[in-house]
Structures are given as structure tokens and as C-alpha cells.
Amino acid sequence: DQQVKQNSPSLSVQEGRISILNCDYTNSMFDYFLWYKKYPAEGPTFLISISSIKDKNEDGRFTVFLNKSAKHLSLHIVPSQPGDSAVYFCAATNSGGSNYKLTFGKGTLLTVNP
Amino acid sequence: DTAVSQTPKYLVTQMGNDKSIKCEQNLGHDTMYWYKQDSKKFLKIMFSYNNKELIINETVPNRFSPKSPDKAHLNLHINSLELGDSAVYFCASSQNPRGPQHFGDGTRLSIL
Numbered sequence: 001d002q003q004v005k006q007n008s009p010s011l012s013v014q015e016g017r018i019s020i021l022n023c024d025y026t027n028s029m030f031d032y033f034l035w036y037k038k039y040p041a042e043g044p045t046f047l048i049s050i051s052s053i054k055d056k057n058e059d060g061r062f063t064v065f066l067n068k069s070a071k072h073l074s075l076h077i078v079p080s081q082p083g084d085s086a087v088y089f090c091a092a093t094n095s096g097g098s099n100y101k102l103t104f105g106k107g108t109l110l111t112v113n114p
Numbered sequence: 115d116t117a118v119s120q121t122p123k124y125l126v127t128q129m130g131n132d133k134s135i136k137c138e139q140n141l142g143h144d145t146m147y148w149y150k151q152d153s154k155k156f157l158k159i160m161f162s163y164n165n166k167e168l169i170i171n172e173t174v175p176n177r178f179s180p181k182s183p184d185k186a187h188l189n190l191h192i193n194s195l196e197l198g199d200s201a202v203y204f205c206a207s208s209q210n211p212r213g214p215q216h217f218g219d220g221t222r223l224s225i226l
Contacts, residue, residue: 102215104156
């Protein structure tokens, strides 16, 4: 039962353009969402997060949008750079729960072409 | 200065053996985790310790036993290894159970 889904296994964009990575979730108890970036042979690196009290959070070139009614979030990277090429994982949790268990999606491989 | 370090990076062993993976963090974090990334690429939580106390224990075979000698270390011992244990195991840490998690580079375990 995949509670966090990233339906696009891969995405290819040109340098300088916008990259949009999508994530859907099914558990209505999730109220805190995170994006992680992973290079080959390395661990995931925290990128940006958003609480369900917001619908947008921005950090430099990275913006996460949350649509609670659709149970959908997206990560926008603009402008995209070749160094952004990595696997991006969406993760979600219920911050009011007794623990802080993150549920991860399967990841989307982003390739930014020079 | 690696923040979360795991050893070994690669582990190849025979079915039935017992092995351990070590994890250390130098971030001063209170919470540590073990994740398994299987062949389908899902990252799944196995265990979490906060201040050396077990707070998350997912449905994991009891052949897997975490041990936290202090807040900076969380080791994973696996008994009687099986083919299905082949995966990449990631250690992570966070300031507290609600903080963003910092991951190690993973240990690739291969069972022959």
C-alpha cells in the first residue's frame, strides 16, 4: 500500500528551464512533507519541507507547493542546473503522531541536460 | 568531516552468517534511524532511537537487532542472513524526532 506516490520514475529537462516533480499521497493524517535529493552512492539530502498550514514554501531556486484538497505536492526547481541531476524523494509524516515516521515515495530521477 | 558515517560501505556475505553495520553521527543529534532500501527502491524505516530509547520498531524480523550504546551510535546486527536481506541500509540522524533527517551514504549488503 503506497501511501506516497511519485508516478514519474524519470524526468528530463533542459538547463535553465523549470523542473516540476510531483508527489501524491493517500493518508489524510499526513501534515508535514519533505523533499530529499539523492546522488548515486550517497545518502538522501534534505532539501525543503512544507507544513500543511501553508500551501507554498520557497528556498532559493526550490519551491514546494501543497494542494491539500488534491493530496498533491510538487517541487519546482527554477532555473534547473546540471548539478540538480539526482533522484528526488518525496516524504510525508503525521507530525502530531507519537513518532516521526517518514513515509517515502519511490523517487523520480531528474536529468538536467546542458 | 562526515556527519553521519556508516561502515562498511559494502558487505558481501553468505546466507546464514551474522553481520553488523555500524553508524556514528557527529552532529550532536538525539535521534537516530535505520532504513532499508530494497530492490524496488522504496526507503522504509526499520528502527529509530531517541536518546538511546527505541521509539520506532517497524515490522522487521527479529533477526535484526539495533543497539545504541550512546546517542552518537546506532549499530545494526543481523543474524542468520537470508537472500531477501540484500538491500542498501541507510542510517540517519535528526536533532529530535521531528527534525529533518541527515543520512549516511548507505551500506550495500549482498547475500550470496
